[in-house]
Amino acid sequence: MDVIFGRNKEEHPEPIKAEVKGELPSWLQGILLRNGPGMHTVGETQYNHWFDGLALMHSFTFKNGEVYYRSKYLRSDTYNCNIEANRIVVSEFGTMAYPDPCKNLFAKAFCYLSHTIPEFTDNCLINIMKTGEDYYATSETNFIRKINPHTLETLEKADYNKYVAVNLATSHPHYDSAGNVLNMGTSIVDKGKTKYVIFKIPSSVPEKEKKKSYLKHLEVLCSIPSQSLLHPSYYHSFGVTENYIIFVEQPFKLDILKLATAYFRGVNWASCLSFHKEDKTWIHLIDKKTKKDISTKIYTDAMVLFHHVNAYEEDGHVVVDVISYSDNSLYQTFYLKNLNEDLEENTKLTSIPACKRFVVPLGFDKDAEVGTNLVKLPSTTATALKEKDGSIYCQPETLCEGIELPRINYDYNGKKYRYIYATEVRWSPVPTKIAKVDVLTKKKLIWEEEHCWPAEPVFVPSPDLKEEDDGLILSSIVTSDPRKAPFLLILDAKTFTEIARATVDVDLHLDLHGIFIPEKDLNAEHE
Ligand SMILES: CC1=C(/C=C/C(C)=C/C=C/C(C)=C/C=O)C(C)(C)CCC1
Ligand SMILES: [Fe+2]
Numbered sequence: 001m002d003v004i005f006g007r008n009k010e011e012h013p014e015p016i017k018a019e020v021k022g023e024l025p026s027w028l029q030g031i032l033l034r035n036g037p038g039m040h041t042v043g044e045t046q047y048n049h050w051f052d053g054l055a056l057m058h059s060f061t062f063k064n065g066e067v068y069y070r071s072k073y074l075r076s077d078t079y080n081c082n083i084e085a086n087r088i089v090v091s092e093f094g095t096m097a098y099p100d101p102c103k104n105l106f107a108k109a110f111c112y113l114s115h116t117i118p119e120f121t122d123n124c125l126i127n128i129m130k131t132g133e134d135y136y137a138t139s140e141t142n143f144i145r146k147i148n149p150h151t152l153e154t155l156e157k158a159d160y161n162k163y164v165a166v167n168l169a170t171s172h173p174h175y176d177s178a179g180n181v182l183n184m185g186t187s188i189v190d191k192g193k194t195k196y197v198i199f200k201i202p203s204s205v206p207e208k209e210k211k212k213s214y215l216k217h218l219e220v221l222c223s224i225p226s227q228s229l230l231h232p233s234y235y236h237s238f239g240v241t242e243n244y245i246i247f248v249e250q251p252f253k254l255d256i257l258k259l260a261t262a263y264f265r266g267v268n269w270a271s272c273l274s275f276h277k278e279d280k281t282w283i284h285l286i287d288k289k290t291k292k293d294i295s296t297k298i299y300t301d302a303m304v305l306f307h308h309v310n311a312y313e314e315d316g317h318v319v320v321d322v323i324s325y326s327d328n329s330l331y332q333t334f335y336l337k338n339l340n341e342d343l344e345e346n347t348k349l350t351s352i353p354a355c356k357r358f359v360v361p362l363g364f365d366k367d368a369e370v371g372t373n374l375v376k377l378p379s380t381t382a383t384a385l386k387e388k389d390g391s392i393y394c395q396p397e398t399l400c401e402g403i404e405l406p407r408i409n410y411d412y413n414g415k416k417y418r419y420i421y422a423t424e425v426r427w428s429p430v431p432t433k434i435a436k437v438d439v440l441t442k443k444k445l446i447w448e449e450e451h452c453w454p455a456e457p458v459f460v461p462s463p464d465l466k467e468e469d470d471g472l473i474l475s476s477i478v479t480s481d482p483r484k485a486p487f488l489l490i491l492d493a494k495t496f497t498e499i500a501r502a503t504v505d506v507d508l509h510l511d512l513h514g515i516f517i518p519e520k521d522l523n524a525e526h527e
Pocket of ligand 2 (some may be wrong): 307
């Protein structure tokens with residue numbers, strides 16, 4: 001399994017023409033741009049965790065029925081420092097590194113004594129974000145890095161913290177129909193407070209400002225105080241509906257004192273995260289108009305959640321679909337020592353991901369008796385019980401089990417929807433199938449092939465979209481059999497039948513997330 005997880009991948013910055021089998025629809029023009037870890041050792045040193053790997057971006061460009069592949073390492077300060085020192089000198093999620101004192105660009109790391117919050121890495125390996133005409137590689141720290149989506153070249157480094165007081169931010173922003181970005185970040189012990197901040201980056205700025213960063217126009221929408229100053233929740237994504245922003249404050253928390261002292265203690269950042277299974281999970285609904293949390297306290301049992309699937313409003317309720325776990329074994333599984341040796345044995349998740357639907361009633365009868373189920377939607381078995389103190393206790397409906405890396409037709413984001421596209425995983429974190437889940441009938445369509453490990457499936461709507469699933473699914477497929485070349489799989493989203501595959505003779509890396517950029521959104525100047 002070393003082949004798939006732990007081995008360094010070569011970059012291919014020049015386009016490589018893929019061999020296309022099948023016929024690509026003529027409307028499929030644009031770039032599938034994805035991100036993920038590609039380098040796991042530098043010189044003699046090794047990262048401990050798969051999420052530590054240096055960001056390797058790759059892209060599939062669709063042009064007139066042809067497909068071109070490229071890949072390039074993000075030239076982050078982290079990458080440059082490591083390569084120059086020929087060892088890991090910047091700490092990542094699962095690896096604490098001790099810098100090379102002479103050549104370290106992260107000079108501030110030495111000021112940790114005067115800073116509660118250490119200087120974090122700019123190894124943006126998780127996703128790609130679009131702000132106006134700009135594209136950024138992103139992770140969960142305050143740093144994001146502009147890139148050229150055509151050539152994958154690395155451009156300016158940006159620091160969210162210059163525009164909004166956050167130390168962490170998600171790599172799963174939302175976009176409204178005008179393309180404005182909505183994201184969330186955590187402001188740790190700033191002016192004596194720890195809070196979650198929701199902010200917006202506009203999709204357009206005055207013409208004369210275009211050369212500057214859209215981040216300069218970032219606007220804070222609202223903030224939610226953390227329940228605890230030194231133990232804010234960790235979160236990897238959030239949800240939106242037409243009128244609300246959904247933030248799940250889970251008992252999977254960051255310990256700020258541990259974080260501040262991790263460097264001295266010689267432990268990694270990951271060890272500063274812990275799951276408090278005796279605590280509750282709070283569901284916050286922030287009204288976009290009033291910019292405030294709704295007054296009712298809503299909670300559910302302890303859980304760990306990384307990915308929101310979608311959320312929407314229906315007949316006075318907010319429906320929130322997420323992929324959740326009953327513990328934090330997922331992050332534990334991705335230590336390379338577990339992934340490289342006896343994969344099957346070491347990577348058994350102690351809880352499998354389940355797609356859960358929570359339903360929160362909005363305008364319910366305040367005089368309802370304690371214990372009443374306030375959910376009045378006939379389509380769900382999810383309940384919301386009124387408690388003595390006026391709070392609401394939600395119990396979810398399980399929509400399906402064993403899926404991760406969910407995607408939807410994004411035109412349905414925040415709206416009532418029917419289909420989830422995801423990878424299928426069971427007791428191991430390695431996806432072997434792609435699934436389409438119909439949340440209405442709970443029926444599943446599956447794509448699978450021997451020795452194939454699919455990446456997050458991306459939905460691309462067809463230009464004459466009439467139904468939610470009129471479109472294509474793109475998923476890059478890594479193969480575990482060295483005799484079988486990797487490929488980009490193109491499925492008909494409706495039937496899940498193969499339309500085409502574009503095979504590339506490269507050592508493709510297993511990635512995390514990405515976006516499809518339709519040709520109309522690509523600025524030809526950058527080419
Ligand atoms: C470096 C660093 C972090 C990195 C987290 C990462 C890299 C998370 C990746 C998550 C993924 C890929 C989840 C997939 O479901 C923290 C803990 C935010 C805070 C401390 C510094
Ligand atoms: Fe993610």
